[in-house]
Amino acid sequence: MGEWKLINANQAAAHAARLARAAVIPAYPITPQTTVVETIEEFIHEGIMDAEYIRVESEHSAMAAAIGASASGVRTFTATSSQGLLYMGEVVFWAAGSRLPIGMVIVDRAVGPPWNIHTDHQDAMSQRDSGWIQMFVSSAQEALDSVITMYKVAENPEVLLPFMVCIDAFILSHTYMPVNVPDQAEVDSFLPTYRPPHWMLDPDLPVDMGNLVMPMEDYMEMRWSIHTSMEKAKELLNQISREFAERFGRDHGGLVKAVDLEDADVAIVSLGTLSSEAEYALKRIDTAKTGLLKVRMFRPFPREEIIKLLKDKDVVVVLDRSISFGHSGPLAMEVRSALYGIDEAPKVVNFIVGLGGRDVTYKDIVSMVNFAIKVPEDEVFPCYWYGLKDRIRSLRLKGVI
């Protein structure tokens, strides 16, 4: 079923918005996201998608319009990247705080200065604590399937939180791959029409959204409510992903996807396309039995899976395409904190790689794993920058590899 097309992840995301019957699309262009909203505009123009398309004047307005649309009770979709997401930032928090299940694709791009349009996860990481569900994908097919799956998770009456599906710039956004585009009827039977369970904007019953609260009123309770819904989203994502796999015959995993992990001594942990490169690297590592844990959902964070699948490993190699300046890679921080306090916890070795789109090949990943195995047990908080230019001294890895 469905139809095979040769498309890139941006077009796949646009198909997902169409198939999900998103009814309002506030659109503002930014490289490398632009072709997501451009493709949607073409669908509307061709008459194969029925949606209100709003050409807004900025990303801040895009999210403000999405909030208004979603609050009026319709499924809403937009997309952005990098500086656009940062400019949108204030209203990104409002969307989550207002409990509106808006869908957004982030085409992850480096943050300036200096200007750089290539992939880097720092844009998405900057919104980590916004209350949005964050999913990272590693193929165009996974992008399409995840947008549809995530609407079902986000619109659940016990979740009601917005979600972002994060796509690596160019590596996914502009690379053409065979993608199975499902039939409308298949998607309709999986994803029901969105009906807000609690309230919506209605002139006959006016509501105030986000009114002032005093410290003794419900602010803290609302934060707690978002947090518990995030925990609920974990359970639902695993369940709904299984349902998706059964219906559509494609299994991308749930919160995480493990590859050859069961009897491995070494585990690679990564997000986005680094995972597909790491999967390719696995067969070329001959120094230790190595498996891969692809983290799909970053918020809520799959700590239970991390503990269960990694606690018995000797070495965990975490690849971060992002840096939290003055500390380490964001994924490594989370993995370390999940494993803290476990008896004979694995040694976690973090590599900062591929910032601003610098290429990371399977050969690099093989080198990093070989290096990580030799990092002494007593080294505190190992975190290395891999792939810096020689002139900055960099590679402590040199000589070893």
Next chain:
Amino acid sequence: MSESKEVEMVLPISYPSPGAMGKTGIWRVFKPVIDLSKCIKCWQCWLYCPEDTVVMEGDHPKIDYEYCKGCGVCKEVCRAGAISMIREGG
């Protein structure tokens, strides 16, 4: 220290009611005063007042000073120059 996994929706939604934030008239520094002899009954002040505190009384506008915050929007939109802002307690 609640470790409960139970989900309870606590939504940032409230239903509007007059004076939900108390008597906001006490926030006022400048008070809008309408000179009815200049008023041309165009109702711009009524339309623009963000607090809905300009009311229609018979055929003329009247300001509810219990809640008027003194923002001066009504004065800005009054083309007849019928509204002046007078310092409170002055």
